[in-house]
Every structure is written in C-alpha cells, then in structure tokens.
Amino acid sequence: MVVVMKLTARPEEIAAVQQRLEQAGFQAHFIHGVKRLVIGAVGDRAAINSLGLEALAGVERVVPIMKPYKLVSREVKGENSLIKVKDAVFGGGKLVVIAGPCAVESREQLLTAARRVRQAGAMVLRGGAFKPRTSPYSFRGLGKEGLQLLAEVARETGVATVSEVLDEASLEMALEYVDMVQVGARNMQNFRLLQAVGCCQKPVLLKRGFSATIDEWLMAAEYILSEGNEEVILCERGIRTFETATRNTLDLSAVSLVKELSHLPVIADPSHATGNRKLVSPMSRAAVAAGADGLIIEVHPDPAHALCDGPQSLSPDDFDLLMGELQGIAAAMGRDL
Amino acid sequence: MVVVMKLTARPEEIAAVQQRLEQAGFQAHFIHGVKRLVIGAVGDRAAINSLGLEALAGVERVVPIMKPYKLVSREVKGENSLIKVKDAVFGGGKLVVIAGPCAVESREQLLTAARRVRQAGAMVLRGGAFKPRTSPYSFRGLGKEGLQLLAEVARETGVATVSEVLDEASLEMALEYVDMVQVGARNMQNFRLLQAVGCCQKPVLLKRGFSATIDEWLMAAEYILSEGNEEVILCERGIRTFETATRNTLDLSAVSLVKELSHLPVIADPSHATGNRKLVSPMSRAAVAAGADGLIIEVHPDPAHALCDGPQSLSPDDFDLLMGELQGIAAAMGRDL
Amino acid sequence: MVVVMKLTARPEEIAAVQQRLEQAGFQAHFIHGVKRLVIGAVGDRAAINSLGLEALAGVERVVPIMKPYKLVSREVKGENSLIKVKDAVFGGGKLVVIAGPCAVESREQLLTAARRVRQAGAMVLRGGAFKPRTSPYSFRGLGKEGLQLLAEVARETGVATVSEVLDEASLEMALEYVDMVQVGARNMQNFRLLQAVGCCQKPVLLKRGFSATIDEWLMAAEYILSEGNEEVILCERGIRTFETATRNTLDLSAVSLVKELSHLPVIADPSHATGNRKLVSPMSRAAVAAGADGLIIEVHPDPAHALCDGPQSLSPDDFDLLMGELQGIAAAMGRDL
C-alpha cells in the first residue's frame, strides 16, 4: 500500500505512521516527492484494513496496491477451475446452458419446461422454490414442495438442477434435493449465507449483486472458498445504472475481466439483466462471444401466465431458436454447445 | 395502471388484455390515442405483479400509477409515527442522536464512548457486535459478548442501545440485550431477516441499501409492518454513485421526500455515507436542516486505534463540537436537541 | 400522457387541468380509480413539455406514454437506413470497421496506421485533429494540419476518414478534408453543434454521452435529422457507472435496443468503453454478436509512444488478430466483414 502524507505533515506524525506500519510487520519506504512525502508499505495486504492509517494525524489518504482477494485469484491458481454439476462441467471447452422457469409453479409446468430445455441442449434446470420479492404481497415460491418437484423432474429427465437459497434453513432443505445452490444478487453480501454455503459440499452459483463492484463480487467468492468450498461459479446478471430502458445493464466487460482475474467459471444471465424477452437472444450471443462459460436463461412453457418474470421469459420455441443461434457463435469461439 | 399497446396490436390481442384485466378484477378503460391504444386499468395495485401483462402479445409496456406500498404511506396514516426507544422518542419535536463506536471492542472502549456521547446529549448508544465485512479476513465483531457489554454499559449510563443483526440467530440474541435492532444496508433486501424483525417486539432501525431506490426502501419497511411490527425508523446512509471522492453520496433529498411519502421517522448516517471524518459535521448539519428526525454518528474514544471505520469516526471532543454546532441548526428548524 | 391527480385534488383543480389540456388541443379522458382520478390526455407528444401540467395545483405527476422522438424512430421508417461513407456502407449486410489512432501525430504515424488497418479490412480511418481533453495541460491535437494529413493519407491509401469536431470553426475546417464528422460523447448535448452538423452535407458519427439515456441519445440524433441531415450513425461507447475496474461500462443491450427503436445504424467503440487493450477483442466480438453494424477501434503503430490513449490502443498486429476473430462471429451473424 502507499500512504500519502499531507503537505503539512509534521515529523512526529510521519514517525507515528512509520511506527504503526512497522508494528504491523510492514516495511516502510520513504519517497520524497517534489512537495509531499509518500510512504510505500510492503507487507500482507490482508492486514491493511486493521491498521486504521487513514485515521492517523498527517495522513491524507491510503492507496491499496494489491488486490484484496487471494484464493479466487489467477495468481494463486493459473489454470481454469472445472466445476462439475452432475454431467455438466463449467469452465471447460463446452458451454453449459442453465434454463427453466423463474419459479417452480407446478409439476406439469416444471416437467414441460425440463423436457423442452433438455431437448434443446440445456444441461441444468433452474427453478425457484424460495423467491426473494421486492413486495411482501407477491408470490414467494412453493418452498420445500418446489424443491421436491425439482428432484422429481430431475429423476425423470436426467437434468441437473439449481435453486436459490435465502438462509440456512432453505439451504439445508435445498442440499437434499438439488445439485447446485444459488446465492442471489440481493444476498451477495449476506455474509452469513456465504459462510454457510462455504461449508457445504455442493457447487454454488454466486450471482453478482446488482451494485457490487467486481472486487466485491470476487471477495464474496473468497468468503465461500475461505470456508473450504472451492466449487463456485460466478454469474454476471446486470448492474444498476442510470439507464432505465433496460431493467439493469448487462456488464459483459466484467465477464472478460473476471476470466482474467480469476480461475473460476463465469456465466451470464441475460434474462434478469435486461428484463426484456427480445433482448435475451442478442445478449446471450454477446455473452458467449465475450468469453462466458455458459448462460442461465428463463424459459417458461407459457410466459403470459408465469407467476413471476413473465416479460423476460422465453417460450420453449423461442429457446429452441436461441440455442440454434448460439451454435454458430460457440463454434466461432472454438467451443461446443 | 396503464397498459400501452403496440402500434401493431390486433383486435384479438387487445381483447386478451381486457379479458386478463377483468378476470383479475380490474376495470379496463380504453383511450384511443392519435396512433395507439392505451388501456387504463382500475383496481388493486398489489395484484398487478401477478398479472404478467407485459408478456402478452401486443403489449408494449405497463406503466404503474400507484405506489406499491400501503402501510408505510402517509395516505394511510397522516400524522407522524412516534417511536420510543427507552427515553428517546423518534419522529417528534426533539432530534435524537445515536452515537458510539462502529464495533464493540472492549468494556473500557464502550464505557468511555457511552459516557462521553451521553454527556454530549446523545440518547442512544450504537455498537456493532456482528459486523458484516467485505473481506473474510477482517474483524467480524465480538458477537454475544459484544451484546452483553452493550447491556452492561446501558445499565451503568442510562443510554438506550442499538446493534445490528445479520440473521435469525443474531436477532434472537440481540433481542435479549439491546433496545433496538438494526438491519444494515447490505441486508435491506434480505427478506427473511425483514420478516423476522417484523415479528419481534422491538423497534427496528432500517438502513437504506446503498443502491436501493426510495420505493424499494419503503417496500422493505412495508415487509416489517406487514408482519405486525410498526416501529420502524428509516435511516439514509448514502447511495452508490459514480463519484469516488466520498465513499457514498448522502442523498438528503431522500430524507425530505420520504418524510412526505411516509409517516415513519427518518434519520441520517453521515459517517458511513461520507467515510470521511471531516465531512461528518457539515453533513450532520445539512441532514438536520433537510428535516431529518435524528442522526447516527460514529464516535470512538481513540479513532486511530479503532478496529473498524477509524477514518470516519469522530473523537469524543469532535463530537462535543458537533453537538454544539447542531444546537443552532436545530433551533432554526424549531426543534430541540 | 397520463396525468395523475392527488388524492386531495378539488373539482376546480381538476377542471383547470382539463381546461389547460383542451386549450392545447388535447382530449382529456377521465379514469376514476379506486381512490384517485387519472386523466388520459390524447394529443401531440411534442406539445407536452410546454404544458407545465406538473406545476398546476392538484397534480401529483405526469407520466408520458409516447416516445419523445419521431424522425429517428422505426415507427416513422421501418427499414434500416443505409449510410454511405465513400465506399463503406453502414447499416447493410457488411460490417464496417473504423480504425486508427486516437490522435493524428505525424504523417508517418498516420500513414503506417492507415496502411495496416486498410490491409486488415478496415474501410474507414479515424484520427483526431481536435482533442477534447480533461486537463488543459494535455496534448490537444494538431488542428488543421491533422485534417490535412488525414486527407493526404486518404488519397494515398483509399480509406475513408472520420474526425471529431468541437465547434462550428472546427466543423467548417473538417468538412473540407474528411468524409464523416464525429460528435464526441462530451458534446452529445452540445445543441449548437448538433444543429450545425444537422445543416451540413456529410455523414455524422454521433457518440452516446457517457451518461446519456437511450432516449436522450436518440433525441440528440433527432436534433440533427430535424435540421435536414439524415445521415447519422450512432455509436455506443460505454456509460458511466459505479464500476471502476473498467473506464466505462459498454452497454451492449443499448445496441440491440436501439436497433429496434430506430432505423439508424449503430456501431460500438470498445476502446473508449473499456480503456483496456485486453478487453477490446472480447468486447468487439460481443458487439458484433449483439447486432452492431460496425466497430470503431483505436490502433496505433506504436501504442507505447502514443500521445493519447496508449493503454487502450491495439498494435497493428493485435488488430490483424482481432479482424481474424471477428470473421467467425460475423459469419455466425450472417454478415460479411
């Protein structure tokens, strides 16, 4: 880290900073600028936060140089992590598509969705049993029954399954029934939940919070890995910006950048990002072209009667078309679909 | 709500929209524009989300007219809600100042802080026992021991206390020891936690998520009220914007606007919003001038050695000065301090 | 538009709104909601802004229904506009790539760049002669000499040329020497400049302001068309968000959405959007997959010695590779490169 001292910093203030650094095991290097003293501090990045340097007299600001994450970083592990969810492998040569309804509504709805998306080439079925909703008056999912339907449909069709968990109770239930658990955007910094999924034995789909920076997103993954679970798949799902013409702004440069910074697989969710069915296909193609390892797409047998997120859900026929379009892009990227 | 049909909408598509609206108990009013049909739908706002109108053929977009919240709205309750936390009353003529350290670190630290802030006029002591931290490698609080220290110090000094809860386990513990529980910014849409605090008998300090809209913030409060707990105090603590010169951007127009939209008390947190000790005083004054019902301020006996948020913590002497400055502003607003 | 009246609106206030609407040639339709009166107003969208309805007593808010633009809209012109710049045609089956240095620095630099990008398949050469710079102490371009070099190099190599203009004086000069003029992101709402380019006879490359909404961007194009110049090419170049890991956030959903809303060609600028050479290739591929009609890419013969934007400039060899990668994506999209 670099500590920039104020123009007016007095010798005893400078000495106090140096002492604080050295007590914490850092080496202090003084750089006398044209007007100002800058102190380069060499040591363990993780210790910076507890130093409280910015609160010391004479300090103007502290500029961190190293990234705050370790385990998720490519510097720690150079090759791509391959994460297996039943027969699907994320992070390898083959793109993995997750598809299915926003919420599990009934056996028939789910089974129809599963059959159609499986047929079209999706390897994983999504379906929410516990739905976080902005309004307390909206449909909040079937709960345990929804999970049981997922397990049942998985047996019948052979798909793998993923479903969102909201807390330790829903996590415990989900672990019994599904192949991968999802931490949603609103819970990306629910650190208790991150610790809990970090202690479980199943892969975790970690959505980026809609106003999380890339560093915060990777730190959330770091929480999970630091508890012992290394099977994390990252999912970009749009960030909140000033633009209201789309629900969120899909940040595809984040996909490419995170592939450089981390060894974890990264997929994209164009359905939630855009909130607009017509944009799902172009943004799916773009995500693959940007280097995503897969996609998660909302597909409902009858979008106009969906209990949740109908406007952004594809019909099974739309999904067939999309999978066709993706073939060419995947091939151009040297990947299978 | 208003349903805007596409230019190309066919009669049978229009009929389908009308049918869907009428089945859901809405009345449909047709407005034939110069080029386009617009349908005004009269009925219960809460039912809109489940209609899925945007997924119907021929529909361009749906424009909600009414606000999505009810119980928190001034239209439901015209007069200010007064919320009592021990001897402090939020929402009345007297401004309430909450002050104390970011995290409870030790008995001595907390007791010194409590005595000094109490002396200066603060009615409520803050102190975190469970700290949500971006990095898994940072100090996460003393847990139950921190709560016990809060209770002990409250007995000795007479202050009321508030502390953050992260999940049902920490909530259950906190209810035993403190006078008010806080739902932090990162948990503002942790709907499980909202439901849980909605079922408890103590006042709740609900911070605005750093990228929550005002509507989402009020909907989070609606969750709590809808479970039966009407004692919610709202706290503006800065929103995430493109500006990086301050940690967040304190949105004081939100304070004034929410006072118009809702009967709940609203306070401001200039410490977290700015992340900069020098800005705490001007933003405290500004918040009071904007009509806030109180403030929450980080005060640490020794900011340079704080385990958390030192750069934004005031020393007890700084806090004395601030309280002096606020006297004049409070008086100009016709309020006591 | 829809006028939402306050709960407390009195009959004479309602009558005043009706009168104001009718005087302005609108028809007022009353929709009596459960609690509240809503007035649907049918008439010319362009007249809304001068009505001042929100300032009338009893009015809660005004919700516009129609889009504010006309001439740029697909509703006015269904088929794609094809815009010819020398031998390049934007908006048709063939993708057009614009490439070249941020700033014209010398004859040799420009000629080398032009030859290499032309060889690789770029049809248009970019090169700034008038550079808008955040700091008054940075290099601001060669001015007229830069334009003359562009013209010279165009004659020698056969490329078309585009260069940014900042005001009427630079526009007048540029019209003599280049094939297309560019209005930069910072000038997207410089309405004087929009009017001026609207009166000229050359195509205009209109960059999206980095915090302009899609509606504002299309309104800026509307300014140009409304003055008589229909040859506008839109360019998405990233928007300002909270994320600082990339310079801006390339909003590719805007590319797809604008292709639906407007008949004008849309291209993308991954160089300025990301500010990071490594992200230029993935974002170029993604833009093409999202449906962009072309790209504008910074290429410098020696990026490490560029006077401007070196970190995001590709070398000619990098550019050759990129053009190779784009072949496959273009083919998958059914387009030539």
Added chain:
Amino acid sequence: MVVVMKLTARPEEIAAVQQRLEQAGFQAHFIHGVKRLVIGAVGDRAAINSLGLEALAGVERVVPIMKPYKLVSREVKGENSLIKVKDAVFGGGKLVVIAGPCAVESREQLLTAARRVRQAGAMVLRGGAFKPRTSPYSFRGLGKEGLQLLAEVARETGVATVSEVLDEASLEMALEYVDMVQVGARNMQNFRLLQAVGCCQKPVLLKRGFSATIDEWLMAAEYILSEGNEEVILCERGIRTFETATRNTLDLSAVSLVKELSHLPVIADPSHATGNRKLVSPMSRAAVAAGADGLIIEVHPDPAHALCDGPQSLSPDDFDLLMGELQGIAAAMGRDL
C-alpha cells in the same frame, strides 16, 4: 505516481519503464514488495498523461498520487477567493442568493420576478436567453432579446444578472448585457467554451456536469483559470444516479469537500437538482448548513404558466417564505443573508 509492475515483469521491461520515467524528468524509486515490484515516480504531475506508461510491457497499472489540478487548489491559494458580481460578493461572510425564472419570457414576467426576488433579499437575477433543451421541439429562449430585457430590468431594479451561454457567439452577446455568464451542466466539458470564458473579463458561474466527478469539475475550472480568468464560482446542481424519485441527486457532500479542496466559492442549485418545488426549501436549507456560499433558485411569477421548468419553480410568495427560513440557518452558520 506509482507504477505497479506485473508479477511476470522481466528485467528489461522494468528497465524500459525506468528509462521512460527518467527521460521525462521523473525520479524512479523501486519498492520491492513481497511478490511484486512497485515504482514510485517523483516529478511533475502534469507530465504523467503523456508518458503512456500503461501501454508499456510489464506494467499492470499506474496509480496517480497527486491531484491533477493546480490553480484552483487550496494548496496554491489558502484563503477563500472573493468574487464580486456588481454589489454581491461570493465567498465571503454573506450568503448570496441568485433567483429568477428559468427562461426570460417577457419584459413583464422578468420585471415582476426581479422586483419580488430583490425585495426578498436576492442580489442576483437569473434568466435564460439561450436554453439548451433535450428536445429540438421545445422552447429555446428569446436569444439577444432576452439579454436586452435582462439589462433593462437590471437598470430598473439594481439587481446583478447572470445568463447561460452556449458557444462563442452567445458569449459575445452576453458579455454586453449581463454581469456574470453561466456555463451549464451539459457544457461543463465543452472545452472550447471553457477556453472562451477563460479569456473574458466577467465572472463565470460553472455548473457541475450531472455526471462529472469532483476532479473533472475542478479540472473544468482549471481550464478557465489557466486562460487567465480567476473569477469562477462553482455550482453543484445534482448528479445522475440510479434514483428516479428526484430528477437528480443533490450531492451536498461535494459542496463541503470542494470548499476544502479549492479556494473558489461554491453555491448550490436545489431547483434543477430535485426538479420538485417541494424539495427546494429543504435542500436550500441543507446546502447552507453544509457550507455553501450561496444558492441559485428558480422563481417564476406564475409557475403554472412557465415556458420551462414550471414544476420546480417557486412562486414569489414561496420564495419569501424560503428566504425567511434561511435566515435562521444562515445565522446558525455565522453568516448573513
């Protein structure tokens, strides 16, 4: 500045960076971190941009340490700049209020506004003659006739006047008729205009662009000062954020922060920031409490018939009330009104 080298940087790459730095007159200090080399470079901040270090092989990133501005900085000039506009002095003990209509519409409208705001204590009259409008179909101001009316009304009432300029032509006209020229938010980075007002002899009111960082805003002021005009008054007018409940988000922490960073006076514009008449008073009070040197407020004799910005304009009676409210806050801040 600090140059962070890649983990993989080779000796010859390090040598190349050192050479580039030394050629440019910088001294290079090597700090060997635990894993990585960091180079501290001491020299002239203004020269950094032309170094192109980030484009060199082996460089991971460049972290600037010093602020990019000089002339506007408190480090160059410690005491507050006092800027005189006729009888009003910005930056001293007395708060200066600018008030008047968004646009000059007629002699009568302007004269009524001027008399009323003058009576209430405003020292400067605002009134737009050249209006930048998002839509080409909106009222764009009376032009020269508007300026003449301002001059006439100023003679009759004794107020000082300010009006916005859009380009060199309107600037030239305005300099004849008004006491201060305004550069609007959309033109904050219209560098040609900044240079032009930098060469004139009248004070300049420089609005912050609605998505300009504080650094960019101060750099815009630096442009003006670097041309020789030191009479710049800064105006915070709200920034663009994700929140849509207010037109923009008034960033009052920017007011306090800029007062620390710069010696220039800073005022606030709550009318444009909020776009909502009801929020103008609370945000005016808050701005004064945050340390603003003045305010600019839209006042129209008949807001419901204003040709522009009616919803946010105060009536003269509202303005009287506001000025009354401000007395107490100003007094609490130790300032006159």
